[in-house]
Amino acid sequence: MKIAICLGSVPDTTTKVKFTNNNTEFDTTGVQWVINPWDELSLTRALELKEDTSAGIEKVSVINVGERGTEPTIRKALAIGADDAIRIDAIPKDAYFIAAQIAEVIKKEGFDIVLCGIESSDYNGASVGGMLAEFLNFPSVSAVSKLEIENGKVKFNRDIDGGKEIVISQIPVVAIVQKGISKEPRIPSMRGIMMARKKPLNVVPAIETDALTEFVSFEMPTSKGKCKLVDSENVKELVELLHNEAKVI
Amino acid sequence: MDFEYTEEQLMIQQAARDYAQRELIKDVIERDTKAEFPTEHIKNLAELGFLGMLVDPKYDGGGMDTISYVLAMEEISKIDAAVSVIMSVQNSLVCYGIEAYGTEEQKEKYLRPLARGEKLGAYLLSEPEAGSDATKQRTTAEDKGDYYLVNGTKNWITNANSASIYLVAVQTHPEKGHRGINTLIVEKDSPGISLGPHEDKMGMRSSDTHSVMFTDVKVPKENRIGEDGFGFKFAMKTLEGGRIGIASQALGIASGAFELALKYSKERKAFGTEIFNHQAIAFKLSDMAVKIEAARFFCLKAAWLKDNGKPYGTASAMAKQYAADIAMEVTTEAVQIHGGYGYVKEYHVERLMREAKLTQIYEGTSEVQKIIISRSLLK
Numbered sequence: 157m158k159i160a161i162c163l164g165s166v167p168d169t170t171t172k173v174k175f176t177n178n179n180t181e182f183d184t185t186g187v188q189w190v191i192n193p194w195d196e197l198s199l200t201r202a203l204e205l206k207e208d209t210s211a212g213i214e215k216v217s218v219i220n221v222g223e224r225g226t227e228p229t230i231r232k233a234l235a236i237g238a239d240d241a242i243r244i245d246a247i248p249k250d251a252y253f254i255a256a257q258i259a260e261v262i263k264k265e266g267f268d269i270v271l272c273g274i275e276s277s278d279y280n281g282a283s284v285g286g287m288l289a290e291f292l293n294f295p296s297v298s299a300v301s302k303l304e305i306e307n308g309k310v311k312f313n314r315d316i317d318g319g320k321e322i323v324i325s326q327i328p329v330v331a332i333v334q335k336g337i338s339k340e341p342r343i344p345s346m347r348g349i350m351m352a353r354k355k356p357l358n359v360v361p362a363i364e365t366d367a368l369t370e371f372v373s374f375e376m377p378t379s380k381g382k383c384k385l386v387d388s389e390n391v392k393e394l395v396e397l398l399h400n401e402a403k404v405i
Numbered sequence: 406m407d408f409e410y411t412e413e414q415l416m417i418q419q420a421a422r423d424y425a426q427r428e429l430i431k432d433v434i435e436r437d438t439k440a441e442f443p444t445e446h447i448k449n450l451a452e453l454g455f456l457g458m459l460v461d462p463k464y465d466g467g468g469m470d471t472i473s474y475v476l477a478m479e480e481i482s483k484i485d486a487a488v489s490v491i492m493s494v495q496n497s498l499v500c501y502g503i504e505a506y507g508t509e510e511q512k513e514k515y516l517r518p519l520a521r522g523e524k525l526g527a528y529l530l531s532e533p534e535a536g537s538d539a540t541k542q543r544t545t546a547e548d549k550g551d552y553y554l555v556n557g558t559k560n561w562i563t564n565a566n567s568a569s570i571y572l573v574a575v576q577t578h579p580e581k582g583h584r585g586i587n588t589l590i591v592e593k594d595s596p597g598i599s600l601g602p603h604e605d606k607m608g609m610r611s612s613d614t615h616s617v618m619f620t621d622v623k624v625p626k627e628n629r630i631g632e633d634g635f636g637f638k639f640a641m642k643t644l645e646g647g648r649i650g651i652a653s654q655a656l657g658i659a660s661g662a663f664e665l666a667l668k669y670s671k672e673r674k675a676f677g678t679e680i681f682n683h684q685a686i687a688f689k690l691s692d693m694a695v696k697i698e699a700a701r702f703f704c705l706k707a708a709w710l711k712d713n714g715k716p717y718g719t720a721s722a723m724a725k726q727y728a729a730d731i732a733m734e735v736t737t738e739a740v741q742i743h744g745g746y747g748y749v750k751e752y753h754v755e756r757l758m759r760e761a762k763l764t765q766i767y768e769g770t771s772e773v774q775k776i777i778i779s780r781s782l783l784k
Contacts, residue, residue: 228412235416343423346454346467349416 157211157305157327159202160267161238162258162288163218164192165229166278179373182278189229193341194273196233198331200338201303202271203237211305215239217267221248221257227357235344235352243359249367251283256365258284259291268327269310274299274334285332294330297323301336410472417473420453421480429485434750436487436611440603442567443488443611450488451522455481456495460504464512466520471646471708475653479701482657483664486760487611489657493650494563495519499526502572502588502643506631515570515590527568528647529559529617530640536560537773539574539640540583544619546575553577553589553629555597555622561767565600565615569593573619574636586636590628597622608759645718647768648725649707655728655764656700662732662739662757663693669743669752680742689738696731703727719781725764726774732761 167173167187174183191199199218206213218233220226221244230241242265244257262270270292272285289296301320302313310329314321315336344352386394398405410418429446436443450456459474460466474496482489503516518524535541544557555575571591578585591598601616630639667690670681680686703724710717736758740747747754765771 228415231412232416232419340427343420343427343453344416345420345452346417346458346469349413349420350462350468353413 157213157268157308158215158217158266159205159213159269159271160262160265161195161199161202161216161218161233162270162272162284163195163199163220163230163233163241164273164276164278165189165220165222165226166192166276169193169277173376175374175376179375180371182374189226191229191233191341192273192276192278194275194277194333194335194337195271196236196341197335197338198271198273198333199233199236199238200340200342201333202269203342204338205303205305206237212308213305217241217265219258219261220244221246221254221362223247230357231352232344234355234357235348236342237344237348238355240356241358243357244362245359246362250369251281251287252369253365253367255284255287255291257362259288260363261360262288262292268329270294270328270330271303272330272332274332285330289330292328292330294328295325296330296332297325298332300331300333303331303333303337410476414470414473414476417458417469418476418480421455421477422483424450424453424455425481425484429481429488433485434753434756436485437608437756438610438750440605440610442613443485443491444567446485446488447491447522447525447567450481450492454522455492456522456525457500457520459496460500460516460520464504464516464520466500466504471649471711472705475649475656475704475708478650478653479657479660479704482654483661485611486654486658486757486763487609489654490563490609490612490651491525491567493647493654494528495522495526497646497650498528498643499568499570499572501646502528502630502639503590505642506635506639507590508627510627511590511630519570524570525564525568526570526572527562527564528643529562529565529571529573531560531562533558533560533616537770540586540637542574542576542583542586542636544573544575545579546577546587546589546624548577549623551626553587553624553626555589555591555619555624557619559617559619561604561614562617563612563614563767565617566603566613571617572630573624574640577636578634581634583637584634586640587634588630588636588639589624590630591622591624595622595624606763608756608761608763641718644768645721646711648721648774649704649711649717651764651768652700652704652707652721652724652728655725655732655761656697656704658757658761658764659693659700659728659732659735660697662736662754662761663690663697665752665754665757666690666693666739666742669746673744686742689742693735693738696735700724700728700731719778722769722774722777722781725769726771726778729761729764729771732764733758736761 176183202216205211218238218241248254275282297312299314300312304311312323454467458467458469462468546553546555577587597620599618604614673680707720707724739754746752
């Protein structure tokens with residue numbers, strides 16, 4: 157079996173978010189890029205399965221839609237242990253665009269299990285996995301927190317309200333995974349970093365597809381007002397402030 | 406001149422940071438308090454390749470450059486200098502020493518397991534009466550034909566208990582002074598070796614430091630490194646590289662304390678505002694940042710020289726002296742910024758301050774660095 161990991165390159169979580177071009181674009185100046193945390197967990201699980209010879213995984217590949225700037229993130233995935241990588245050379249426009257691009261590669265390469273993080277930690281669209289399954293006409297299982305292979309089928313745990321749901325699926329299948337799929341991401345070893353130099357990172361052109369959505373503008377949350385402290389003895393002042401200033405009573 | 410790190414260097418820096426911030430942080434205070442050796446962490450760091458990261462891959466090493474080593478040492482030292490000193494001794498003294506000057510047989514037998522991190526090494530140079538003046542070696546190695554008979558005592562030996570491979574400086578021809586010194590590879594389980602008690606240190610408490618006594622220890626002749634009498638030169642050469650490791654460690658201790666102090670200054674309030682908004686604190690942080698950046702340049706310059714096959718002895722002495730001295734200053738200020746909280750263990754900075762002190766002492770005191778630097782000015 158072959159596993160594909162859909163890998164997003166996202167800003168490090170400590171990034172100070174700013175926008176440019178009249179608040180329609182994320183300002184990438186000085187941003188440090190990392191593997192989308194859910195995709196990194198998917199990769200860890202895929203590698204665990206590959207190491208367990210009874211699971212019968214021959215290859216773990218990562219697929220990314222991005223320009224050349226995403227290659228360090230992709231190579232980190234190779235250093236962690238992915239066998240090869242495909243970068244679809246395009247600026248990711250929206251979820252539809254990304255799903256269409258990845259679907260094209262998966263159709264050509266033929267994967268049995270496709271893992272998508274439940275969302276990306278930057279735009280939080282949470283849409284690519286479902287769309288991808290539609291494009292491929294594969295079954296999809298969402299909110300997967302555990303994934304095992306039993307007798308050539310894939311067994312999933314899904315977190316649902318108040319409990320868990322166990323699902324078994326035929327392959328090929330798209331799994332939309334969340335926390336719990338593996339404990340924590342792996343740290344690449346020196347050996348892994350060295351080997352990543354030699355692993356294939358193939359760049360393929362994007363197919364012609366229009367994005368269905370566009371960003372109109374981004375807005376930062378309004379900052380909270382200053383906190384005023386009123387002495388506990390001074391109830392009258394508190395009532396006045398709530399009435400006249402905060403206008404909540 | 407190129408100030409950009411390569412993709413691989415950044416990946417190594419990130420890997421070291423991830424391990425330190427995720428794993429070392431969990432038990433660093435407890436290990437320091439109990440002076441407990443970081444057995445599990447060393448095993449993990451070996452698996453990740455950090456214990457033989459500079460060694461040629463043909464001897465099972467990581468094949469990384471010295472710049473990557475500086476970056477990794479800084480990240481590990483931000484959290485735990487007791488772990489990074491184990492890493493530094495292993496990489497820049499023991500592995501480097503054997504790789505640069507050992508025979509092919511010595512590399513096959515000793516370097517491979519060291520590079521894989523399966524075995525730890527120690528370098529036994531200091532003696533009760535030979536510290537800064539390494540020429541005064543009193544540990545003797547009597548030539549007995551096909552072996553040396555070693556007698557004497559070594560002091561302040563990092564990894565003394567956990568290491569299984571020792572590089573020991575010995576005096577083979579007392580009449581020749583420092584030209585009579587040799588370095589022998591000695592297996593720790595050789596009969597006649599005994600250890601003094603674990604030193605109860607001020608800082609870096611979880612690294613194991615002991616004195617090591619040799620009583621009629623037989624060491625095969627083929628375990629001598631280099632030509633007869635090469636030992637003093639070996640010491641000077643390996644310590645040149647060792648200083649890059651310790652300089653980077655001092656840099657990491659300083660930048661770790663700085664990061665904590667900066668974070669604290671943005672959270673802690675006094676006189677109605679975050680203390681960062683008081684110039685007294687902001688200027689301290691500014692001074693700390695400048696010193697750290699300068700120390701980083703020193704470390705990277707020395708590493709760059711080494712990677713490019715240029716002489717780096719003076720540069721590494723400058724890096725070591727400066728980084729160690731500013732580590733002491735920066736950690737002291739980090740404690741000051743934390744106030745009372747800085748004086749208790751929970752906030753880490755007091756430990757970093759204790760660790761910083763050792764960087765001014767070992768692998769050549771700050772004063773010894775000044776001897777090296779000033780002598781280079783005479784040339």
